[in-house]
Amino acid sequence: MTATGPTPKRSNDSLKRARLRTARLSAFALLAGAGALYTTARYFQPGRPWLGFVAAFSGAAMIGALADWFAVVALFRHPFGLPLPHTAIIAANKERIADSLGEFIQSRFLSTDKILEGVHTFGPGRRIAKWCLREENIERIQIYLGHIARRLLTTIDPRQARAFLADALASSFATLDTGALAGRILDTLAEDRRHQWLLDEALTQLYQFLQHDDVRQELVYAIARQMDFVPSTWNLDERVGRAILQRLYDALQTVLQAVREDHDHVLRRRFDEAVTDISNKLKNDAPFRARIKTMQAELVHNPEMEIAFAALWDGLQGWLLGQLEERPGQAETTRTLAVVIRELVASFADRPPLHAWIETQIASYAPPLIERYRRTLGLFIAAQVKAWDDTFLIDQIELNIGRDLQFIRINGTLVGGIVGLILYTVTRLVR
Numbered sequence: 001m002t003a004t005g006p007t008p009k010r011s012n013d014s015l016k017r018a019r020l021r022t023a024r025l026s027a028f029a030l031l032a033g034a035g036a037l038y039t040t041a042r043y044f045q046p047g048r049p050w051l052g053f054v055a056a057f058s059g060a061a062m063i064g065a066l067a068d069w070f071a072v073v074a075l076f077r078h079p080f081g082l083p084l085p086h087t088a089i090i091a092a093n094k095e096r097i098a099d100s101l102g103e104f105i106q107s108r109f110l111s112t113d114k115i116l117e118g119v120h121t122f123g124p125g126r127r128i129a130k131w132c133l134r135e136e137n138i139e140r141i142q143i144y145l146g147h148i149a150r151r152l153l154t155t156i157d158p159r160q161a162r163a164f165l166a167d168a169l170a171s172s173f174a175t176l177d178t179g180a181l182a183g184r185i186l187d188t189l190a191e192d193r194r195h196q197w198l199l200d201e202a203l204t205q206l207y208q209f210l211q212h213d214d215v216r217q218e219l220v221y222a223i224a225r226q227m228d229f230v231p232s233t234w235n236l237d238e239r240v241g242r243a244i245l246q247r248l249y250d251a252l253q254t255v256l257q258a259v260r261e262d263h264d265h266v267l268r269r270r271f272d273e274a275v276t277d278i279s280n281k282l283k284n285d286a287p288f289r290a291r292i293k294t295m296q297a298e299l300v301h302n303p304e305m306e307i308a309f310a311a312l313w314d315g316l317q318g319w320l321l322g323q324l325e326e327r328p329g330q331a332e333t334t335r336t337l338a339v340v341i342r343e344l345v346a347s348f349a350d351r352p353p354l355h356a357w358i359e360t361q362i363a364s365y366a367p368p369l370i371e372r373y374r375r376t377l378g379l380f381i382a383a384q385v386k387a388w389d390d391t392f393l394i395d396q397i398e399l400n401i402g403r404d405l406q407f408i409r410i411n412g413t414l415v416g417g418i419v420g421l422i423l424y425t426v427t428r429l430v431r
Contacts, residue, residue, distance in 0.1 A: 013399065016399050016400065016403070017399065019403050020398070020399065020402045020403045020406070023402075023403045023406035023407065023410075024402075024406050026406065026410060027065070027069070027406045027407075027409040027410050027413070030061075030065065030409075030410055030413045030414075031062065031065040031066070031069070031409075031413060034058045034059075034061040034062045034065060034413060034417065035058070035062055037054065037057075037058040038055055038058035038059045038061075038062060041054040041055035041058060042055050052424065052428075053421060053424060053425070056420045056421050056423070056424030056425075057417040057418070057420055057421040057424075058417060059420060060416045060417050060418075060419055060420020060421065060423070061413045061414065061416050061417030061420065062413075062416075063416055063420070064412040064413050064414075064415055064416015064417065064419075064420075065409060065412055065413035065416065067412065067416070068408055068409045068411075068412030068413070069409055071408075072405045072406070072408060072409060073087075074086065074087040074088070074089060075089050075090055075405070076088065076090055076091075076394045076397070076398055077091075077394065090393065090394055090397060091390045091393070091394060094385070094386065094388075094390065094393060095386060097385070098381075098382040098383075098385035098386045099382050101381060101382065101385060102378035102379060102380075102381045102382030102385075103378060103382075105377070105378055105381055106374045106375060106377060106378030107378075110370065110374045110377060110378070111370075111374075112366075112367050112370045112371065115366065115370055116363055116366060116367070119359065119362055119363065119366065120359065120363075123355070123359070124358060124359060124362060125354065125355025125356060125357070125358035125359050126355050128348075128355075128358070129345075129348055129349040129355060130349075132345040132348065132349065133345060133346070133349050138341055138342055138345060141341055141345075142341050145341070149320065150321065153317055153320055153321055154321070158313070158314070158317075161313050161317070162310040162313045162314075165312065165313045166305070166310070170305070176296075178292060178296055179282040179283065179288070179289040179292045179293070180282065180283055182282045183278075183279045183280070183281075183282035183283035184283075186275055186278060186279040186282070187279055189275075190272070190275055190276070190279070195271070195272075195275050196263075196268060196271070199259070199267075199268065199271045200259070200260065203256050203259065204256070206252075207252060207253065207256055255267070
């Protein structure tokens with residue numbers, strides 16, 4: 001079994017503790033050295049006046065070291081466990097420190113101006129665009145969107161989804177001006193005479209439909225039944241009917257050919273007139289539009305429409321889940337989704353005004369939220385500090401600033417020694 005390494009937090013704490021321990025040992029070693037130097041200087045001072053300077057320096061250094069040791073220790077705990085006044089300052093004033101810290105953060109760090117200045121400097125729009133352009137992030141977006149879509153499609157209540165889809169489509173369809181819409185569509189088609197293609201296609205489909213054997217036979221029987229004056233002996237009525245039908249087919253084919261070749265054929269002109277007339281009625285004829293509206297309302301309230309909407313949702317849900325399912329056969333769908341996401345991301349990245357718009361929206365919506373929650377965040381920070389155990393609080397503070405405080409002890413040792421040496425020198429000169 002492979003052993004896992006320490007977490008970054010624990011590793012960082014261990015490094016801080018090691019540095020704190022080293023700084024403490026350095027400060028203690030300096031104190032011990034000053035004490036040893038003072039003892040040695042005093043012992044050998046008789047007959048050696050210059051050792052007085054060494055003794056003065058080392059003695060004052062010890063005093064400075066012990067004074068700063070007391071000051072540093074008094075911040076966190078009682079020196080030697082003695083409950084002296086104004087010691088264990090942090091533990092004794094934890095409540096006040098917590099309140100001051102919360103007030104300081106909310107007034108200095110969470111002010112509206114500071115946060116908006118930070119947002120502008122950070123440039124969220126540009127950074128989002130830069131992040132999205134990375135290939136690995138595009139894949140993350142694709143996977144994330146796929147997971148969200150699958151979760152929504154599988155957890156949503158089918159009955160509610162069907163009802164929502166039915167209501168949404170029915171409401172949209174009920175308010176839709178289908179007459180005017182259809183009229184505009186016809187006008188668009190007529191602008192480039194594309195409606196003539198509809199005529200060509202309709203005539204071609206009609207001709208192909210009439211070529212089916214079962215249709216031909218049915219038409220022959222229909223013609224034969226209408227020809228009472230022709231005897232049915234030896235199927236004469238059917239033969240006559242077939243001959244008539246063939247003549248009709250020949251005539252229809254001739255007409256079709258003529259219409260296809262002549263773009264100014266009379267049928268095309270009649271069709272132009274019919275399209276124009278229908279478009280005008282759809283847009284301007286009040287009775288005609290009212291009938292369309294009535295039919296539209298009847299269609300919306302038809303019970304069969306609800307069944308159709310339910311089937312539409314079931315089919316759409318099944319298709320979407322099939323497209324989102326992760327399996328080798330869906331590689332093409334995955335590539336298509338990746339291409340779509342990549343194009344959207346590229347479009348977003350190439351639009352600095354959109355980046356500026358994002359920052360503007362943040363700047364407009366952030367101030368009320370900041371003012372609303374700033375005090376709450378300050379109180380939350382204060383409450384968290386108050387809830388900490390005294391031992392834990394002291395340990396964390398000492399862990400983070402204790403090393404610097406040990407350098408204060410070291411500096412105090414050296415400064416105390418220098419001051420002592422100066423005083424001893426001045427005293428000797430005065431004498």
